[in-house]
Amino acid sequence: MQRFSDLAESVSEIAIPGNQIVMVSEKKVLVVGAGLAGLAAACALRKNGFDVSVLEAAAHPGGRVVRKVVDAFQIDLGANLFLETFATANQLADQLGVPLRRTPVPINSGIYRNGRFYGLYGDNRPSSLWKTARTMLSFQLLSPKGMWQVAKFARMLQARKDDLSFDDHSRMLDLDTDESATEFFESKIGTDCLEWLFGPGLSGYTFAHPEQVGAAYAMATLWHFGMNGVAWPVLPEGGMGAFVDALVEACGSSLRLSTPVRRIVLENGAAKGVVTDAGFVEANAVICATTASVALDIAPDLPLAVRDTLRRVTYSKCCRVFFGLDSSPFPPDWYAVSFPRQTGALVTGMSNAAVLAPQTVPKGTALIDALVIDQQAEELFSLSDEKILERVLSEVVRYVPKMSREPLFTHVHRWPEAMCLSPGGTMTALYRTRQEGLGGIGGLLLAGDYMGMPSANAALRSGLDAADAAAEYLL
Ligand SMILES: Cc1cc2nc3c(=O)[nH]c(=O)nc-3n(C[C@H](O)[C@H](O)[C@H](O)COP(=O)(O)OP(=O)(O)OC[C@H]3O[C@@H](n4cnc5c(N)ncnc54)[C@H](O)[C@@H]3O)c2cc1C
Structure with a gap:
């Protein structure tokens, strides 16, 4: 069978050894989560003729890739770039017809x-x-x-x-x-x-x-x-949101938003379907493309060893405060400034998205993102947006005097689960778990950035790999 990595032309029948023909459209696959991993899996399976539904808890697709538009500013609240060295992302963008463009300047x-x-x-x-x-x-x-x-x-x-x-x-x-x-x-x-x-x-x-x-x-x-000096950032013309749009379009009518999955049902060592608020939905295979923490919640019947491995996965926390500005407060050719931990600054770094993606903001303006991470972010989470803004801005102007106190607009976004961290040994444990077929559970696949080298690229790769494994199981 053709691997989905190649995203073959749409087919409704697939030949398997022994000349038996399987109507793949009769095989129902449920994908839980419409982040990059879930969308990549769904669009690969759909393109190969399977009956796929993607059940997404949120009211929008994309997961940790989220676009917000304020005036003429397109803000990527989550992931904002790929690298040229991300082979899966680059190939997929090509196949989806989403041109990726190099950032116009070196990153200073x-x-x-x-x-x-x-x-x-x-x-x-x-x-x-x-x-x-x-x-x-x-x-x-x-x-x-x-x-x-x-x-x-x-x-x-x-x-x-x-x-x-x-x-x-x-x-x-x-x-x-x-x-x-x-x-x-x-x-x-x-x-x-x-x-x-x-x-x-x-x-x-x-x-x-x-x-x-x-x-x-x-x-x-x-x-x-x-x-390495050669891994240049690349991003779609309209920011990362445009990449999600293309994936969603390729998924066609298979996407169900605002449909949280409460439980993945396993019976006799195999996936049987999922439970949503509307009841039980039967399936021949289930791809769980959520974060590892959600997978633990909704698949309580996973073997103990698999659950122990998933428990090792952790996520960083961050709070991002965006400022739309008339001009950049940094020297003209700089993208970002950073504050190492020893400085004791509340903010870890600030960057100007207009340098990486000038096409996503009005000409001549700046989109500054002040980043607070880890414990300091957690402390901010309980405050109101106004209070967070006040604290961050009062700090930022101390370090960057040219920072305007009267931005065009501001936006605060909290990420309680931001980047997957994979503490030492976790990647190996997860790799083994996957090789061992999740302790022998048939028709259940895990996808998500945590299954590889955490990134948008790993999320996409894990989705395509899960699609391959689901197809292999079903055929
Ligand atoms: C602020 C930020 C900046 C980043 N920057 C970059 C970057 O520049 N480059 C890069 O490569 N990576 C970056 N990343 C990481 C990248 O965004 C992630 O690795 C990737 O998007 C993860 O995709 P995923 O599909 O594995 O998970 P997610 O995007 O988390 O998707 C999981 C989906 O499952 C859904 N879900 C959860 N529970 C349920 C349920 N019960 N039922 C149904 N659906 C459910 C969620 O709503 C979500 O849509 C960044 C992340 C953050 C937060």
């Missing part, structure tokens, strides 16, 4: 220390290299010891670069020990450069700190989001 940013910002430049011009070296000097990363450690880390990444894949993470599982990234790097390269080198890069992407993730996860993230 500033890092805060002792009352000022030091620049980190994403291009290879001699002046930029010199300015970046000066930044590293001022952070003592180029002290003889720090330099040795940075070089050692760079050698480690270079040696494993082909394994650090967001599409197939199976080759980096030997790096996924039970240690946290902090413990792993402390023992392998030393402690001097650790926080200054790994902190801002990791925190900006994962909304967490190096002690909260495993080493393989941290290495792949740092390699693709900064240190």
Whole structure:
């Protein structure tokens, strides 16, 4: 059978060995959750002739990819970019007819220390290299010891670069020990450069700190989001929301919004269907494409070992405060500024979406996103939007004096489950669980970013893999 990775032309019959013809449209597959994983699975199955329904709890599809439009600003409240190295996302975008465009400029940013910002430049011009070296000097990363450690880390990444894949993470599982990234790097390269080198890069992407993730996860993230120098961000013309629109269109009429699944029903070691508020819905296979925490809630009959593995998955928390502005408060060619943990700042970083995606905001304006993560985000969750705004803005103007106190608009978004973190050893445990067929449960597949190297790309990949596995089971 053709793998869905290739998204074959629509068929209503599929030949299986022995010349028997199966009417695949008679096989009902239920997909729980219309995030990227669920939508990718549904559109692949539908394209191959299966009878698919996607049951989504929320009133909108996309999960952690959410678009909000304010005036002429299109705001990606969740994921906002792919990388050129995300093979699954790039291929799927191509097949869906969604052109991805490279961000127009290299990613330059500033890092805060002792009352000022030091620049980190994403291009290879001699002046930029010199300015970046000066930044590293001022952070003592180029002290003889720090330099040795940075070089050692760079050698480690270079040696494993082909394994650090967001599409197939199976080759980096030997790096996924039970240690946290902090413990792993402390023992392998030393402690001097650790926080200054790994902190801002990791925190900006994962909304967490190096002690909260495993080493393989941290290495792949740092390699693709900064240190390989070639992984350019790419995004659809209309922002990530446009990609979700295309997936939804490809799913046709199979999507049911505002339909939370209360329980996945397993009987005699196989999936039989799901329970919704309207009653029992029968199916030949079920793909659970929610977060791991929801999967634990709605599939209480999963084998104990599978449940134990799912319990290891954690998620970061973040609060994003968006400001529409007439102009950017950063130097003209900067995308972002970051505040390492040692500064004690409430905000971990600020970025200007207009630099990455100028087409999503009115010409000449800026869309600033101030990010608060982890415990500090959790503390904000209980406050009203007005209070959060007040606290964040009063902090931001202390560090970035050019920040306007009278933005065009503001928007506060809370993410109690933001990025999947995969603490050390979790990716390996999940990989084994999948290889072992969820402890022998037939017709139940798990999909979601947590099944791979957490990202929008892994979510899509896991959806296509689950579609393949469901089809294999049904045929
Ligand atoms: C702020 C933020 C920024 C990010 N930035 C990036 C980025 O730039 N690049 C990148 O690659 N990744 C990024 N990510 C991560 C990326 O968004 C996720 O990895 C990806 O979207 C996860 O997709 P998913 O389908 O696995 O899960 P989800 O998107 O969480 O989808 C799960 C779906 O299941 C639904 N659901 C839950 N319970 C039920 C139920 N009982 N019944 C039915 N449906 C249910 C949910 O409503 C949701 O729609 C970011 C994430 C966040 C939060």
